[in-house]
Amino acid sequence: MRHIISVLLENEAGALSRVSGLFSARGYNIESLTVAPTEDATLSRMTIVTAGSDEVVEQITKQLNKLIDVVKVVDLSDGDHIERELMLVKVRAIGRDREEMKRMADIFRGRIIDVTDKDYTIELTGTGAKLDAFLNAIDRAAILETVRTGASGIGRGDRVLKV
């Protein structure tokens, strides 16, 4: 099953490699991993999307907790949560496609953030499924380049992950 795990860890050199090293050493999957400092500059927040049986995910959270730099670990999939991913897509925008691309971006609540006479760069946020849906909706041949951040997640309501 797919799980989305949030980790608060010390914002120190090497902390990221401890986490990624753990996943590769123990053979766990990483679908995506995002990390950046929080409002408290001494802490980083990481979101890991992984897949595995309940036993494996239990081990993943335990092993993460065991890392000395890790302050807190929460499996967001245990409860209600929101996840968002940012994607930038560069598409060909010439002739009839130009108008069509603009319309599709609007429908998916994307924004065109860079324009030339031949292409658009569209910024889109949403769940991974929504981003996939956008890519499926437009003409595949028009896609020049895509870049995605991987999911970031947060608990709904008063579920708060804080030190």
Added chain:
Amino acid sequence: MQLTGAEIVVRCLQEEGVEHVFGYPGGAVLFLYDELFKQDKVKHILVRHEQGAVHAADGYARSTDKVGVALVTSGPGVTNAVTGIATAYMDSIPLVILTGQVPTHAIGQDAFQECDTVGITRPCVKHNFLVKDVKDIASTIKKAFYIAATGRPGPVVIDIPKDITTHKTEFSYPDKVSMRSYNPVVKGHAGQIRKAIQMLMSAKRPMIYTGGGVILGDASQQLAQLVRMLGFPCTNTLMGLGGYPATDPQFVGMLGMHGTYEANMAMQHCDVLLAIGARFDDRVIGNPRHFFEQPRKIIHVDIDPSSISKRVRVDIPVVGNVREVLQELIKQLQAAREKPDQAALKSWWAQIKEWRSRECLKYDRASTIIKPQFVIEKLYEVTKGDAFVTSDVGQHQMWAAQFYKFNKPRRWINSGGLGTMGVGLPYAMGVQLAHPKSTVACVTGEASIQMCIQELSTCKQYRLPVKIVNLNNKYMGMVRQWQEFFHGNRYAESYMDALPDFVKLAEAYGHVGMRVEKPADVEPALKEAFARKKDLVFLDFVTDQTENVFPMVPGGKGLSEMILV
């Protein structure tokens, strides 16, 4: 007053009460060595290879409850130390390893003797640090000792660039550590312990299985009290030997791949299992699927939550320091109204007695060739069961574990998790330095001993009167055994050709060498060797080349599917 980084490191070691540092100098640590030279509180032991330094510090830590300390230079110093670090990590041994690094401005430039120490050691340490500011040295060392010794212990590496050892700052050693990201659990959950007691009381065929956690947690007294109160059988893992007295009638021997028939059968057929400081590893329970075939309830006490329900699903987990948990368990047990089911226990013991009568450890005592088991039995007698015994890895290790009856914790020193050949002699050095008046024997084989043989020189320099019991069968015995059983007797590269004359070799290093070829000479030779209190004696026993370790649970098989003699 301002001190240099090197001065601070040495002051920190003094503050931590470190008496011995095992190490080997080199370019990146010259300033540290200079400071060690100027004082005499911390004694440096010069090994002959960095692997030996870490193993010796490891043996020192295993035989005491102190943190072992090693000091090596950058680059090859570190890579040589990695085997030692990984060995300690697998067995959860508290170590602090100080490593030199090239100067900060040279890091990443492929400098002479540079390697990414933090990167290379990351998967085999509990934690590691790269010190980038002289102001951080004292707090980092304080943290390192704290992390190494608390929770589930383990090795911690501190990488110190050369220029940092020359920079100056004010020195003060912190007296406390507080880390928001590291707060190991100590006390077990009282409610879980209460549930555990109910489960233990309901048992018809109970079993207590304990591992290295009892040794590391200094909980053997509590374990003995608990086992006697309950009247249950007790088995120890390879790492747990000495945790419960081996001569006690409630002890059913070691379990696992080369465990006793009675221990493995009782483990497989029990209905309630109390696991304490043990981790159900593959060499202990064999095939987990086969283990599950018998329904049983499991209570698991361990300080590391990630050891619980890792290979085997557990019914009642208790996370905490083993000694604290056992104390609470004993307290609640004393207050409890229920008592174990005596009638059920009686028939369970009758069953165990029947398994025992199988005499799974018997061997040919009338043999005219020296049997390795016989040597260990005689070693046990001659040392009155009171020696510190280190071992290397292989058949001799298993025979030592089976035939030397350890009644005390921290007496049996071996590499269980990583299974590192070559540890025996450096372990013995560390143990002998920690216990200068005690008898230390290193049980080894002609293959293992050659992996760190250079340390004979260290033993000479520091006059360490270790007794080396070399079970010489001219084979990598355990490899040969597997080849005999599972590879059609094709002994690929397991024959040790061109062996040195170990007697002459020992003599060349300035020690005493003895070669023993007949069973009748075994006991006199051991007596003579152990009477030489001041000498290192290398006893080269010519043993039966065909002898195998029994019982044996073949890889992938279940605990009750043992090959018996």
